[in-house]
Amino acid sequence: MKNVADLAGVGVKTVSRVINQERYVSADTIARVMRAAEQLQYQPDVQAGNLRRADRRTDTLGLLVGSVANPFSAAVHRAVEDAAIQRHVAVFASSLDDDPERERASVEAFLRRRVDGLILTTIQRSQAYLGPQLEQGMPVVFVDRKPNGLIADTVLTDNLEGAARGTRHLLAAGHRRIAFLGDSEEIYTAKERKRGYLDALRLEGVAPDPRLVIENLGEEAQAELAVNELLALDDPPTAIFSAQNLITIGAIIALRAQGASERVALVGFDDVPMASLLSPAVTVVAQDPSAIGAIAARRIFERLDGESEPARDFIVPTRLIKRGSGEIRPA
Amino acid sequence: MKNVADLAGVGVKTVSRVINQERYVSADTIARVMRAAEQLQYQPDVQAGNLRRADRRTDTLGLLVGSVANPFSAAVHRAVEDAAIQRHVAVFASSLDDDPERERASVEAFLRRRVDGLILTTIQRSQAYLGPQLEQGMPVVFVDRKPNGLIADTVLTDNLEGAARGTRHLLAAGHRRIAFLGDSEEIYTAKERKRGYLDALRLEGVAPDPRLVIENLGEEAQAELAVNELLALDDPPTAIFSAQNLITIGAIIALRAQGASERVALVGFDDVPMASLLSPAVTVVAQDPSAIGAIAARRIFERLDGESEPARDFIVPTRLIKRGSGEIRPA
DNA sequence: GTGAAAGCGCTAACAT
DNA sequence: ATGTTAGCGCTTTCAC
Numbered sequence: 001m002k003n004v005a006d007l008a009g010v011g012v013k014t015v016s017r018v019i020n021q022e023r024y025v026s027a028d029t030i031a032r033v034m035r036a037a038e039q040l041q042y043q044p045d046v047q048a049g050n051l052r053r054a055d056r057r058t059d060t061l062g063l064l065v066g067s068v069a070n071p072f073s074a075a076v077h078r079a080v081e082d083a084a085i086q087r088h089v090a091v092f093a094s095s096l097d098d099d100p101e102r103e104r105a106s107v108e109a110f111l112r113r114r115v116d117g118l119i120l121t122t123i124q125r126s127q128a129y130l131g132p133q134l135e136q137g138m139p140v141v142f143v144d145r146k147p148n149g150l151i152a153d154t155v156l157t158d159n160l161e162g163a164a165r166g167t168r169h170l171l172a173a174g175h176r177r178i179a180f181l182g183d184s185e186e187i188y189t190a191k192e193r194k195r196g197y198l199d200a201l202r203l204e205g206v207a208p209d210p211r212l213v214i215e216n217l218g219e220e221a222q223a224e225l226a227v228n229e230l231l232a233l234d235d236p237p238t239a240i241f242s243a244q245n246l247i248t249i250g251a252i253i254a255l256r257a258q259g260a261s262e263r264v265a266l267v268g269f270d271d272v273p274m275a276s277l278l279s280p281a282v283t284v285v286a287q288d289p290s291a292i293g294a295i296a297a298r299r300i301f302e303r304l305d306g307e308s309e310p311a312r313d314f315i316v317p318t319r320l321i322k323r324g325s326g327e328i329r330p331a
Numbered sequence: 332m333k334n335v336a337d338l339a340g341v342g343v344k345t346v347s348r349v350i351n352q353e354r355y356v357s358a359d360t361i362a363r364v365m366r367a368a369e370q371l372q373y374q375p376d377v378q379a380g381n382l383r384r385a386d387r388r389t390d391t392l393g394l395l396v397g398s399v400a401n402p403f404s405a406a407v408h409r410a411v412e413d414a415a416i417q418r419h420v421a422v423f424a425s426s427l428d429d430d431p432e433r434e435r436a437s438v439e440a441f442l443r444r445r446v447d448g449l450i451l452t453t454i455q456r457s458q459a460y461l462g463p464q465l466e467q468g469m470p471v472v473f474v475d476r477k478p479n480g481l482i483a484d485t486v487l488t489d490n491l492e493g494a495a496r497g498t499r500h501l502l503a504a505g506h507r508r509i510a511f512l513g514d515s516e517e518i519y520t521a522k523e524r525k526r527g528y529l530d531a532l533r534l535e536g537v538a539p540d541p542r543l544v545i546e547n548l549g550e551e552a553q554a555e556l557a558v559n560e561l562l563a564l565d566d567p568p569t570a571i572f573s574a575q576n577l578i579t580i581g582a583i584i585a586l587r588a589q590g591a592s593e594r595v596a597l598v599g600f601d602d603v604p605m606a607s608l609l610s611p612a613v614t615v616v617a618q619d620p621s622a623i624g625a626i627a628a629r630r631i632f633e634r635l636d637g638e639s640e641p642a643r644d645f646i647v648p649t650r651l652i653k654r655g656s657g658e659i660r661p662a
Numbered sequence: 663g664t665g666a667a668a669g670c671g672c673t674a675a676c677a678t
Numbered sequence: 679a680t681g682t683t684a685g686c687g688c689t690t691t692c693a694c
Binding site: 041043044045046047048050051058060067068069070071074075077078081082085088090091092093094095102105108109110111112113114132249252253256272273274277278279 | 372374375376377378379381391400402406408409412413416419421422423424425433439440441442443444445580583584587603604605609610
Binding site for chain 2: 670671672673674
């Protein structure tokens with residue numbers, strides 16, 4: 001900057017004024033400074049500037065997601081990026097990978113870099129460690145999971161209603177023996193989805209059969225085994241509601257292997273890639289990760305712009321996509 | 332930092348020493364400083380420190396990919412992140428979205444933030460604008476596409492050999508009329524894949540039929556139309572080699588709609604999600620995005636650590652995954 | 663409309 | 679083993 005100033009024959013502050021497009025600089029001076037900057041290939045240093053700047057903004061955001069390689073997270077990321085780029089804000093993205101250590105480490109790394117705000121999918125038992133930041137007014141939005149030990153803006157899929165809706169769809173097709181395949185009971189979203197399933201059954205006067213409720217399914221292979229068990233029952237289910245992505249895939253594989261995919265109905269929570277090209281095509285209760293990311297980013301920027309209303313939950317509705325597997329009727 | 336120093340009753344430099352784990356600080360002093368830091372919830376500011384630091388590193392990397400929401404890019408991203416996190420380097424990720432404007436804007440944003448290195452998928456006709464950075468020794472690695480007007484490290488899928496291999500696989504099954512469905516002719520990877528296809532035919536003594544080569548297919552719908560045209564030919568192809576992800580999906584849809592999916596063989600370049608659950612399951616020449624990301628990151632860090640050998644191309648091999656669609660024999 | 667000086671949070675260089 | 683001073687690239691404050 002000093003060099004540019006010297007070359008243009010002005011003071012550093014004038015260069016600063018031109019770079020930041022402040023007023024009260026003559027057109028002539030602007031032109032001279034621009035030319036000098038061009039000639040020296042001057043790139044302003046955002047970080048250095050933000051050091052002294054009144055609002056102390058770094059124009060960066062920290063985003064922590066399950067894994068940047070997972071489609072849901074990637075869609076959230078993309079939406080956040082699109083919102084950020086318009087404000088010239090850059091996004092640090094980091095993957096959590098179900099590792100509580102990594103959560104703390106990533107958040108610390110963000111904090112050390114003085115991000116303006118945080119969008120987090122969390123896994124630790126408590127997020128109380130973020131208390132000081134919240135008090136200092138740093139915008140923090142939680143995504144997909146509620147924080148523990150902390151009150152903050154949160155963007156959530158309507159897990160309860162979504163799961164109920166999927167279940168009701170199967171009930172409406174005439175099913176009464178509907179199995180539930182769920183994720184780890186410790187996860188908030190998993191609990192909500194199970195609750196939605198049970199609520200829907202209850203409302204229809206169907207007593208839940210505990211043998212049809214299988215939880216703590218972490219990956220495809222476990223879901224496959226679970227479906228095999230279900231089909232081996234004396235009185236097997238005529239339909240399956242699978243409460244998560246990978247579980248749905250596992251269920252598809254198992255149903256197909258057993259030759260039951262055209263007989264046993266299946267509705268999955270969360271969309272599955274290529275779902276419409278499978279046979280039968282897979283009916284799902286789809287989440288809206290783009291909306292989640294967009295809302296989270298919007299909230300961060302609102303807070304940054306001074307919005308100070310109390311923390312809220314933003315509930316994002318789901319969408320039932322009927323493709324075939326969920327419309328199979330009981331024999 | 333000043334506050335911590337005061338509270339601990341030491342000078343700022345001593346705090347700095349403790350934070351950076353430099354030697355020559357007594358255990359007792361370390362303890363006092365740590366306690367003070369804890370008490371004040373002190374978070375060092377990485378950026379401020381790097382301002383004066385000799386190596387001027389910001390411990391950040393800029394990553395520009397097609398779209399963080401696309402599975403290939405996401406896998407590259409993930410691999411880069413995993414390498415970076417071990418060095419306490421944070422990654423700015425940005426999506427290109429086939430928009431040359433966005434390429435420039437993102438790179439500028441990275442540069443303004445003084446990233447230590449750049450990993451780029453590019454689209455602009457020329458990357459000469461990065462010349463100054465390269466000369467100044469900033470590590471830049473291009474990924475998936477070669478840069479134009481610039482010599483720099485590049486990590487590439489073996490497009491030529493991969494496409495040849497996919498084509499040879501179809502030839503080996505006895506096909507002689509093999510169609511080629513390609514992306515925009517302007518894209519480097521698309522050109523290479525076409526070349527691989529033609530080379531394989533030539534080597535086998537099969538004269539390419541220009542009516543079987545359809546290019547500039549940007550999305551699924553266009554690929555569908557192309558396949559419909561091909562099947563309507565007097566002498567239709569018995570096999571299709573589709574040179575890109577979305578094109579493969581379009582081809583699957585069209586083949587299925589025409590009832591030809593069990594009759595016409597299909598090999599796709601780049602893996603397709605859920606490929607093994609489709610019927611027929613899709614044979615592909617798979618790329619290895621994780622390897623690409625890992626190699627790119629490794630190269631950046633090698634350069635940062637002083638490696639100064641001339642720029643090289645790193646060629647990442649493909650893998651033929653036989654799943655069914657590519658093993659269909661001609662009638 | 664413009665510039666000089668101080669200072670943002672930190673590290674380098676040089677004390678002691 | 680520890681402290682002091684200058685300075686990184688910029689913005690602020692205030693003077694002209």
